[in-house]
């Protein structure tokens with residue numbers, strides 16, 4: 001048999017590449033290496049700007065040329081780094097050699113020894129992860145979830161007044177509107193997205209065990225913590241002053257817990273829409289040429305929502321695992337974080353894929369008002385709550401002497417099918433005020449939605 005290898009093992013890099021490829025800009029091996037080069041280059045510029053060890057500030061042109069190795073980082077550089085790592089067997093050392101070679105090519109060999117100066121690998125790695133994860137979240141994941149929230153909000157407004165039977169415990173319950181139910185999800189996801197937007201991205205830059213030992217022995221008079229803080233902040237990150245060799249990764253645990261939370265709410269949305277489709281509330285718009293079932297030609301399956309469900313579970317499994325493992329490291333460091341962090345893109349990739357499917361799925365469903373109306377019309381007993389509540393108010397107001405209205409309505413409706421005529425006859429016979437009676441007689445299941453429609457208007 002002909003060998004098929006090498007092939008991508010992950011579907012994110014195979015069939016789903018087009019949906020999640022944008023994340024690779026940041027959360028791939030190449031994205032990480034480019035950020036590592038950026039941190040090394042910026043550290044060189046920061047040191048020369050401060051004239052460390054008699055060095056001179058680089059000219060604007062020299063700085064621009066140095067920074068261009070970051071902005072023009074491409075396949076040739078990826079390959080060169082792979083070649084260097086094959087020798088060093090140390091990924092960050094390979095980056096250091098790559099930067100040194102770039103300095104040579106730029107005629108800046110005199111500052112070569114400032115490359116990676118006083119740094120441990122984690123000084124470069126933690127800043128690179130903070131940069132790449134921040135950019136992936138802000139430039140890719142958050143815009144996508146905002147697209148989904150916008151699509152949900154638009155559907156909520158569209159179906160603002162579409163009365164729908166509720167189901168609590170799967171049983172017919174006080175009606176609502178489809179718009180209000182979709183608005184609940186938009187509201188929940190909006191809150192979580194705002195929390196994710198506000199997540200902190202911390203960075204440490206303090207040497208082999210977080211003590212600035214090498215820094216101080218090389219230059220005792222420099223205010224190293226201040227230099228470190230300024231450098232970390234210059235990368236748009238928040239300075240972490242107190243760590244072991246590694247950044248403590250608490251910001252990552254916080255972020256992944258929030259994204260995982262968003263995943264679970266999205267999962268709830270996906271399974272609810274799936275259920276509404278199954279009830280016939282939503283029709284799926286068939287795509288020309290597409291097949292639902294390989295054997296049952298009539299079918300249009302809710303595959304967008306089922307794909308999302310599975311990928312949200314996978315994403316949360318990865319992100320929960322990262323959030324859990326990253327906050328522990330034996331004594332001053334072990335390398336488990338390094339191995340685990342290589343899967344950050346997997347966690348975000350499955351979530352992004354699910355968001356893409358939900359977004360597409362939301363664009364392929366049509367509400368069927370006739371099914372909603374028929375379901376409401378078949379469940380007049382849900383008005384039992386309305387009637388017993390009005391009777392209570394009438395009793396308190398002195399217009400009725402009915403004792404235990406709840407029991408009265410329970411006797412009429414519990415576990416029974418009650419039609420419009422039954423209820424009308426029951427209401428006619430009630431000892432309550434005329435206005436209340438008229439209000440109850442005018443009520444239908446579809447009209448018993450409270451202020452569900454107006455609640456949709458509360459969406460920002």
Ligand SMILES: O=C(O)C[C@H](Nc1ncnc2c1ncn2[C@@H]1O[C@H](COP(=O)(O)O)[C@@H](O)[C@H]1O)C(=O)O
Pocket residue numbers: 089090091092119120121122245333335338339342
């Ligand atoms: O500044 C340092 O390097 C400090 C050093 N600890 C290390 N810190 C960061 N990276 C390290 C460390 N050790 C190994 N490596 C490199 O990690 C890579 C692990 O490769 P893989 O198992 O493929 O994920 C692979 O490239 C390894 O070479 C220490 O001893 O404290």
